[in-house]
Amino acid sequence: MSDGDSSTSASLTEGEGGREADGGGEGEVAGRQSPAPSVSSFSSSLRAVVRIKQKYLAMKKRRQEALLGPGPEGAPLGAPGKTSPRIFTFDGLPPFSNLPQKKKKKRRKRVLYPTRGGRRAPPKQEQSRAKYCLYLLCAIVFLQVYNAIENLDDHVLRYDLEGLEKTLRREVFGQQGAVDGLLFHLKDYLSTYVHNKPLVVSLHGPSGVGKSHLGRLLAGHFRSVVGETLVLQYYVLHHCPQEADALRCARDLSALVSETVGRAEEEEKIPLFVFDEAEHMHGEILDALLRLVAAERSNEHLNAVYLLLSNLGHRHVTRHVLHNSSGAAAGRQGSLARELTPALRDSLGELHPLWAEAELLPLGLLEKSHVMECFLEEMTREGFYPDHANIERLAGEIEYYPEVGGHAYSKTGCKQVVAKVNLL
Structure with a gap:
């Protein structure tokens, strides 16, 4: 491009700048009347863009040189310093063993995070020390209860009630209901050693149904488990046949029972007293027995088993069995005590208050x-x-x-x- 063209383009640009500085009315008129742009105006615009780019690159280069610092002596500010190329050799390198070793990072365990759908654990709260005292108290109570249960089992095993049950079921015929009731009372009473009253069981039934036989079996079993001296079999017609001697017999009986109970208290055992033919007992003897089995007696008289055998109330038993013989035998045996006990208690209560303290067990008639x-x-x-x-x-x-x-x-x-x- 010639100098004339450059001057022409410069004048054109200056003219354009002047026209732009004029008012807006003249610009609008010139816009409506300006012809299509020529080649010379396009080339001048291109040259202006090139100059602006060159100025921008020069300014950028000077800024970078200023950041690098001053160059060698005699060089202008920002001029790059001359450096000679370095040749790489293996001389002068420290041995490999002296090089700092890079420490191996320990591999951390992978942390597993719960899924979004999982439940978040509640914040952990501090536990009270009182809980440990509560746990200790529960453990002590459990041990006490367990020890008590073990003691109950040991106390029952001492009297061998399983062996007694086998003996009674094998040798007593037709009285399964009375045998079950007697074993139930004995198991309930002998399961512990501390009682608030003695156990008094009264067997009633007609002659020949097995009352005396059952009493002999029970006395023989207790002799084998608690000893001969802690079992007393009292036959009224043998020990006190005369009614005139009733008062003396009552005093002797009270002394004998107290002596036996005291001996049993020392050995921590429960004695057995069997009174056969109780229907022949005199009033003084019945009064003495009532004082012995009453709850207001001292502690040592409360741990004893009294078995009364009599045919009192046999008419009620006979009438009930004959009038209700159409049912099954098992049903009669199970319901005999339940149906006859109220009637027996009413009739025996009129004879003496001793029977009110006893558990009544009727024995039914025997079949062929x-x-x-x-x-x-x-x-x-x-x-x-x-x-x-x-x-x-x-x-x-x-x-x-x-x-x-x-x-x-x-x-x-x-x-x-x-x-x-x-x-x-």
């Missing part, structure tokens, strides 16, 4: 099959051959009530069995 079992047991004990035909013949000689509901009940129970076997 029970009498045959008594014959079989007695013949086996005496060494006779247990012939079924002979046993049935002997059982047929016993007197029975009229058959009711398909059951034949013996009037004398098994009372004549021993005499008939002795005649063989």
Whole structure:
């Protein structure tokens, strides 16, 4: 491009600047009347853009040199210093062992974060020290209860009630309801040593149903577990046959019972007192027994078992069994005590207040099959051959009530069995 063209472009740019400085009215008129742009005006605009870019690059370069610092002596400010290229060799390098070793970073365990849908754990609260005291108290109570249960089991095992149950079920015939009631009272009473009153059990029923036999079995079992001296069998017709001696017999009986109970207290055992034929007891003896079993006695008289055997109330038992013989045998055995106890308690309460302190257990009538079992047991004990035909013949000689509901009940129970076997 020539100098004339540059001057022309410069004049054009100055003219354009002047025109721009003029008022807005002249600009609008010039805009409406200006022709299409020419080539010369486009080239002048391009040259202006190039000059602006060159100035920008020069300013940028000077700023970078100022940041790098002053160059070598004699060089202008910002001029790059001359450096000679360095040749790399392995001489002068420290040995590899002296080089600083980069420490290996320990690999941290991966932290697992809960999922967004999981439940957030509540903030941990400080536990009170009183909780530890509560835990200790619970442990002490548990040990005490466990020890008490163990002591109860040990106390029951001392009297071997399982062996007693097997003996009674094997040798007492037709009285399963009374046997169950007696075992229930004994287990409940003998499970602990501290009581608020003695256990008094009274067995009632007609003659020959097994009252005396059951008392002998119970006395023999207690002799084997607590000793001979802690078991007393009192037969009224033997120990006090005369009514005139009733007061003396009552004093002797009270002294004997107190002595036995005191000995049992020293050995920490529970004695057994069996009173057979209690229907023949005189009023003075009944009064003495009532004072012994009353709850206001001293502690040592509260730990004892009294067993009363009598045929008092046998009419109620006989009437009830004969009138209700149409039911099943198991049902009669289970309901006999429940149905007869209220009537027996009312009738016996009129005789003496001692029976109000006792647990009443009625014994029902024996059927012909029970009498045959008594014959079989007695013949086996005496060494006779247990012939079924002979046993049935002997059982047929016993007197029975009229058959009711398909059951034949013996009037004398098994009372004549021993005499008939002795005649063989």
